[in-house]
Amino acid sequence: MPANAFNGFSDYGIGIGLRIPHYRHILEKKPVVDWFEIISENFMVDGGRPLEVLDRVLEQYRVVQHGVSMYFGSADPPDREHLKRLRTLVRRTKTPWLSDHLCWGSVDGRFTHDLLPMPYTFAAAKHTAEKIRQVRDFTETPVCVENVSSYAEFHASEMTEWEFLSEVVEAADCGILLDVNNIYVSSKNHNFDPYEYLNNIPAHRVGQIHIAGHSKFKKYILDTHDHPVLDPVWKLYAHATRLAGVTATLLEWDDRIPSFEEVHGEALKANRFIHALEAVATP
Amino acid sequence: MAGALFRPLTSGNRMQPGTDASFIKPNDRLTSFERLEIYNRQYWFRILGCFYEDYPGLRAVLGDSKFERLARAYLAKYPSASFTLRNLGGRLEKFLAEEPQWAAPRQALALDMARFEWAQIVAFDGEARPVVEIDSLLGSDPAKLRLALQPYLSFLALDHPVDDCVLALKKAALRGEASNAVEASPKSGTRRAMPLPKREKIYVAVHRHDNGLYYKRLEPEAYHILTALRGGAFLEDACAEALASAPAGDWAEVVRKWFENWRQLGWFCVQ
Numbered sequence: 171m172p173a174n175a176f177n178g179f180s181d182y183g184i185g186i187g188l189r190i191p192h193y194r195h196i197l198e199k200k201p202v203v204d205w206f207e208i209i210s211e212n213f214m215v216d217g218g219r220p221l222e223v224l225d226r227v228l229e230q231y232r233v234v235q236h237g238v239s240m241y242f243g244s245a246d247p248p249d250r251e252h253l254k255r256l257r258t259l260v261r262r263t264k265t266p267w268l269s270d271h272l273c274w275g276s277v278d279g280r281f282t283h284d285l286l287p288m289p290y291t292f293a294a295a296k297h298t299a300e301k302i303r304q305v306r307d308f309t310e311t312p313v314c315v316e317n318v319s320s321y322a323e324f325h326a327s328e329m330t331e332w333e334f335l336s337e338v339v340e341a342a343d344c345g346i347l348l349d350v351n352n353i354y355v356s357s358k359n360h361n362f363d364p365y366e367y368l369n370n371i372p373a374h375r376v377g378q379i380h381i382a383g384h385s386k387f388k389k390y391i392l393d394t395h396d397h398p399v400l401d402p403v404w405k406l407y408a409h410a411t412r413l414a415g416v417t418a419t420l421l422e423w424d425d426r427i428p429s430f431e432e433v434h435g436e437a438l439k440a441n442r443f444i445h446a447l448e449a450v451a452t453p
Numbered sequence: 454m455a456g457a458l459f460r461p462l463t464s465g466n467r468m469q470p471g472t473d474a475s476f477i478k479p480n481d482r483l484t485s486f487e488r489l490e491i492y493n494r495q496y497w498f499r500i501l502g503c504f505y506e507d508y509p510g511l512r513a514v515l516g517d518s519k520f521e522r523l524a525r526a527y528l529a530k531y532p533s534a535s536f537t538l539r540n541l542g543g544r545l546e547k548f549l550a551e552e553p554q555w556a557a558p559r560q561a562l563a564l565d566m567a568r569f570e571w572a573q574i575v576a577f578d579g580e581a582r583p584v585v586e587i588d589s590l591l592g593s594d595p596a597k598l599r600l601a602l603q604p605y606l607s608f609l610a611l612d613h614p615v616d617d618c619v620l621a622l623k624k625a626a627l628r629g630e631a632s633n634a635v636e637a638s639p640k641s642g643t644r645r646a647m648p649l650p651k652r653e654k655i656y657v658a659v660h661r662h663d664n665g666l667y668y669k670r671l672e673p674e675a676y677h678i679l680t681a682l683r684g685g686a687f688l689e690d691a692c693a694e695a696l697a698s699a700p701a702g703d704w705a706e707v708v709r710k711w712f713e714n715w716r717q718l719g720w721f722c723v724q
Contacts, residue, residue, distance in 0.1 A: 211536060211537050214536075214537065215539070215578035216578060216579055216580030216581070216604070216605075217578060217579060217580050217581040217605065218576075218577050218578035218579065218581070218605065218661060218664055219577065219578065219664040219665075220578055221578075222664050239536040239537070249536070252536050276536075277455040279534055280455070280459065280532045280533065280534065281532070281533040281534065281535060281536060282455070282458055282459075282496050282533075283496075283499055283500065283503075283533060283538055284458075284492065284495055284496055284499065286454065286458075286492065321488055321491040321492065322477045322478070322488040322489060322491070322492065323477070323478040323480075323488075324476060324477065324478065325475075325476055325477070325478055326476065359480070360480065361480065361481070389482040389483055389487075390482065390483065390491070
């Protein structure tokens with residue numbers, strides 16, 4: 171570990187998201203960062219500043235692509251033009267793996283730009299797995315699917331979320347981008363035990379882990395990515411790392427973004443759990 | 454679920470009463486309706502927020518309330534049809550032409566501003582093709598020569614000097630952001646005052662250089678040459694038609710300088 175077929179047998183450690191407020195700092199100061207995660211869609215453009223910045227980052231750093239619009243769970247088939255753009259970017263970044271979400275978000279050519287929860291049915295799992303396979307085959311890159319945070323459940327569901335995730339990744343033979351913050355958020359919103367979730371997914375398929383902060387409201391928790399990681403999420407992270415092994419880890423901080431040092435420092439807190447695990451593993 | 458998501462919010466930013474949420478499970482804290490409403494509101498807040506960011510000039514022209522009404526009407530009629538929010542405003546010009554009442558009484562100014570702000574989005578990350586080498590054109594017959602222009606370029610004939618307005622708005626924004634003063638209200642709720650421009654015909658190219666965004670005023674004849682070239686006209690025809698009604702003068706030298714400038718800016722590209 172952490173290398174496995176689902177993250178391209180890579181050895182990535184702790185990374186952070188590449189975000190616009192940090193561009194200047196990164197390009198001028200060239201801080202030591204193991205890797206950056208980019209939002210693929212921000213760079214699936216034809217030219218201009220975004221690609222210039224990306225190329226400069228690629229000169230210095232390892233980059234992994236994370237998507238927000240493939241919508242594996244949407245009924246529409248993958249859009250070929252979208253796939254071509256994605257593949258072009260994959261060739262540019264040489265990302266060892268690709269990730270996107272276990273959700274839907276478009277219908278009949280209309281896009282919600284949201285990561286919407288799916289009804290957990292066997293039919294949906296089969297359809298979703300087929301789309302994941304298509305994307306992996308077209309891009310010739312391993313795919314990890316990320317569990318989303320959610321605020322609603324469907325009467326139509328036939329299984330739990332972790333059963334659905336397992337069903338999909340086994341059928342697609344793909345990896346999991348395990349977002350422990352999302353599990354925590356959903357566990358509070360839907361009254362389930364997050365440890366039961368972690369204990370019942372195929373841990374050997376975890377190719378990457380996401381950590382992030384969230385916001386508590388009176389009746390639900392919102393996945394806002396605008397805070398440091400909270401203690402219950404760190405505890406879940408520690409448990410996930412015990413199950414899956416030390417795995418490429420990425421801190422998401424997307425709103426009210428503080429300084430580069432603060433974001434990177436927050437991400438590096440993951441080291442204490444990784445070191446603890448390594449100490450136990452060392453004879 | 455999609456039908457509920459795309460449904461416009463009420464004036465109080467709530468989900469419309471009567472929206473079917475029966476397919477959603479309630480929990481011990483939220484009803485089915487309340488759970489679905491979270492997504493309905495998220496959808497509208499996200500796309501409206503994006504629209505606010507992309508069209509600060511149009512917002513200044515219309516004012517906050519009218520801009521918000523226009524945004525909601527536009528996005529209800531033309532929801533996003535692209536995987537990227539970058540293209541959200543791609544049909545705004547069409548919408549304003551179809552339903553000018555949303556911008557009344559400033560329809561013409563609003564349309565100019567919308568076209569100008571969309572051109573900036575195109576210039577920011579539009580395709581750049583390899584620049585054509587001038588040597589490759591030597592000896593070409595202008596009567597049979599077509600020159601391609603960079604896809605990221607937009608040439609606009611406008612009835613208001615909206616380029617000046619946007620520059621003034623950006624300067625005001627920079628002054629605001631340089632201050633440490635605490636804002637009394639959220640950014641999305643503040644509107645920077647912008648003096649409204651008087652009618653004045655202008656021709657402008659929206660382009661980029663070294664990946665920076667620029668506006669360049671054009672002479673009418675230069676505009677007509679460039680739009681003719683973009684339309685596929687032969688070089689000789691483009692120049693002849695553009696200058697047919699131009700006042701007398703040494704146009705050969707003027708046009709030569711224009712082309713030299715455009716070449717230096719990298720505007721001519723391979724087909």
